[in-house]
Amino acid sequence: MISTQSSEADALGTASFTPLSSNKSPELPELPELPESSEWFSTIGKKLLTGITGLGLVIFVVVHLLGNLTLFFSASAYNRLAHIIERLGVLTYLVEGGLLAIALVHIAVGINIHMNKQTARPVKYAQYVSAGQPSRQSLSSRTMIVSGLVLGGFLVMHLATFKFGTYYTLPDGSGRDLSRLVFETFHRPGYTAGYVVVLSLLGLHLRHGIWSALQSLGIATRPGLYAASAVLGSAIALGFIGLPISIYFGLI
Amino acid sequence: MKINLKIWRQEHARVSGAFVHYTVANVQPDLSFLEVLDLLNEQLIAEGGVPVEFDHDCREGICGACGMMVNGQAHGPLQRTAVCQLYMRHFSDGDTVTVEPWRAKAFPVIKDLVVDRSALDRISAAGGYISVKTGAAPDANAVLVAKPDADTAFDYAACIGCGACIAACPNASASLFTAAKISQLALLAQGQPERKSRVVKMTQQMTAEGFGDCSNHGECQSVCPKGISIDAIAQMRREYIRAKLPFG
């Protein structure tokens, strides 16, 4: 049992690393060839995917927000914008399809990373504390999966409420009166409160998310970007929240 | 002063472990944290017990052998400090200190606070070097390296391979360890020929070892005893884009 002179065959074969303990770790370096598209599903590829899709969604959200803000000018401006979008026809579908795909990829990769995290540390720490600055760990970074999933769920509901919600027609019959639906919805206290909560979560998601996306794409090394991410994230959230609050309290 | 210790004890990888409470009296502020563990072990031997095993060697923060979670933080509460360089003057009389091993699937516990970090060696073997034959090198000054690049390369090269970045990462990702080497070599003229293959092979090995993906929590840079910045990780991603993607 004692002498374990490893044989030539061993040396030529797999045992370049003699196992240290019974927990055999993966051997080196014959890695299974991943499929052709593996560059996108490797650990860095996944980051690039979340980063790119995340930034895509940020752009969408900003555009959406700008649209919402037209309501502060007038209901008709808002409705006119809705008409323009409606009239884009096929293009709208293309953009919607694209956005949906982006969102799905973003969600799928996010879930995958989260699940990997579970397997990578099967035994949890009894005590765990962040070491503080310059750590970027925050409530925001730790809750990305939660805020993300809530936002995903919200998206479905949001589409049901507005896009596929009651179709009011303008008095002159010239098209949909979307602003009426918006005003009605945001006079419901429960819905409004829920909306505010969810959009706060969007702010929380973007606080880490925008910076993280830039870091994932390898461009976040400038010192101000982390703070900028917080500012932009909060601005977006506040912008969205401003509308229902204003409607609910009769400010517009 | 008196220090209470709550230490993870585990006989070997195949059994489960548990926390055990100990008290060490007469701890002087000039002792290092590892010296308190030494004291505890002497105490345990005197009582007929079995000492707590932990890895250590240089005890001056450079070999990377030591490493444990102290009160929930990798290497303890002091930044840029390996646990062997943590002195008791940062604790107070009567403190209870929780001590746990690094925890990650890729770092199985060997005994008590000792874990198997050979995964890091395998990541290095996958490409963490420049393939130069002994004796074949040109004169050292034949190739110039701009000082800022050389300095940044040094900052990344300072990694001691302790594994704290992985231990502290909420995802148990080895990105900082891997990126530090990739980025060091990418910044040097000598590292260019293998630049593309290196990033691909090393990151593949990192995944194969069972480390998690990075979520940019950046916790790693706060616990790194050498303060290596996550700029290295950003660089690693640029290297990957350059190596793998059509627009790179």
Add this chain to the structure above:
Amino acid sequence: MTLNARIPEGPLPHKWGNFKDHCQLVNPSNKPKHTILVVGTGLAGASAAATLAEQGYRVKSFCIQDSPRRAHSIAAQGGINAAKNYPNDGDSVWRLFYDTIKGGDYRSREANVYRLAQISNQIIDQCVAQGVPFAREYSGLLANRSFGGAQVSRTFYAKGQTGQQLLLGAYGAMMRQVAARQIELFPRREMLDLVVINGQARGIVVRNLLTGEFERYAGDAVVLATGGYSNVYYLSTNGKNSNVTAAWRAHKRGALFANPCFTQIHPTCIPVASEFQSKLTLMSESLRNDGRVWVPKQAGNQRLAQEIPEADRDYYLETRYPTFGNLVPRDVASRNAKQVIDEGRGVGSTGLAVYLDFRDAIASQGKSAIEARYGNLFEMYQRITGEDPYAVPMRIYPAVHYTMGGLWVDYHLMSTVPGLFVLGEANFSDHGANRLGASALMQGLADGYFIIPYTLGNYLATTPLPEVDTSDEAFGEAEASARTRTMKLLSIQGDKTVLDFHRELGHLIWNGVGIHRHQQGLKKTIEDVRSLRHEFWQNLRVPGEATTLNKNLEFAGRVADFMELGEVMARDALAREESCGCHFREEFQTASGEAQRRDEPFAIAAAWKYQGDEQPPELEHETLVFENVELTQRSYR
């Protein structure tokens, strides 16, 4: 008996070339048939393993740590010398050779040191090509600094982490060969015996430190690169795992141990603060470029440093050595510190320290200049002591740092056991009685990258090596003896721990074979160490079992070997009736208190031959022949 160093013929500058021109080579197709066992993965071991593997040999590499990258070389701070003469300040191969020979107080071998200086330049080329991020100038060229009082700037460095960067370079080279399956790694293994078959080193017995199993490995040659034995003093700047075990067990199998009493004591370490302290931390001696060393003029001073007026301060190095001042060599600085402390003039709560004061440097150059130069060292000092060296002077004390002694090797780096090669700090070769700063890294890498590939090849090509395997009875005997010794340690179950014994041993050796040595003290040390050793084997308590990770058991084995080594160190110091380099015999000093060398009859390497645990070893020697340098008295006044 006089030992033959097998120095090649020819004038000094051509010896190495002649050797390379005429040595036998191993046919490339035969190289894979040779297995080489390389023990140790420090600079010497890692560079040897990588290079031999690259040449096609099958290499098995062993180390104590969990990863080869953690070998003690990682801790070297200051830098590595080479005769590049990039600064154009008059350096040359000859000058590096001469400084090293002179620095070693003429107790090293001319041919080896000259070869080292010749190879030094290739080392820098090699390391830069590996991506070692040495410090650079704004021009993009490599930067150099003057180190350890050298008159030329020949030291290459990577901040205060040169050893780390060089080792990671060598580690990378090794890992490349691991990936290529040319090197098989065996971490967490401790070599416990050398297997000698038909007079040739043919294998080793190691203990797997995780499972406790004893393992046998056979090969065509054994390369030991297991580092130095400073830890015989218990407190030293070496890593806790540094030990003499591999070298010592090889010694007991017939390899001679040379100059064991040549141990270097470094003057600038952070002083001991508590009795439970486990380790001393070195601070780069570059600090002495700007810091002034002093103690109070009167003994028994109780005042704080700031309260001591200029008139009451004794800048003893500056007064005693007007030319070199604070930059005298390590041994001189350490000896003087010990002397003023022995006079009761030491400072700090223990009285075991002298001041290293930056007040004047800060006043004349500004705090920021000092911070730029030494910022990280000051930070380290503050972290360890809790004191701010910008405000109060540092306290420093000498600490054991390096061991020039080691297994005797010839020009081929082969010990007296054929097939056993010894590299790096583990051999005795190049530093004589005192090592110059930044030359150990150079030697380790010269041995591993550039010398062993030739000399080992020559050995393999010229030596008949019959087939052996691990079932040979020599393996059985070696394993049994390693096992018995290990089990014995566990079974004593006495009252004192390994740490208790190690501390006591350290105390004895520090007092007897430390900075000052004298006949009476050495005789007493021999007796004391011997009786401590006997007590050790009666009264040791090692907890736990032999079948899992058990560091106490590992350390027990190492301390047991240190006990035997310690006695031989004292014998060596006793036999060497002269003062030279770090070996200061009080009976042999000049009128002004400097080391008095006696070249006749002591221009020799004293090599000890093991005769049995209770038998005094037998002294053999190699006569050192100086054909190229004139032996002068070192003078730093």
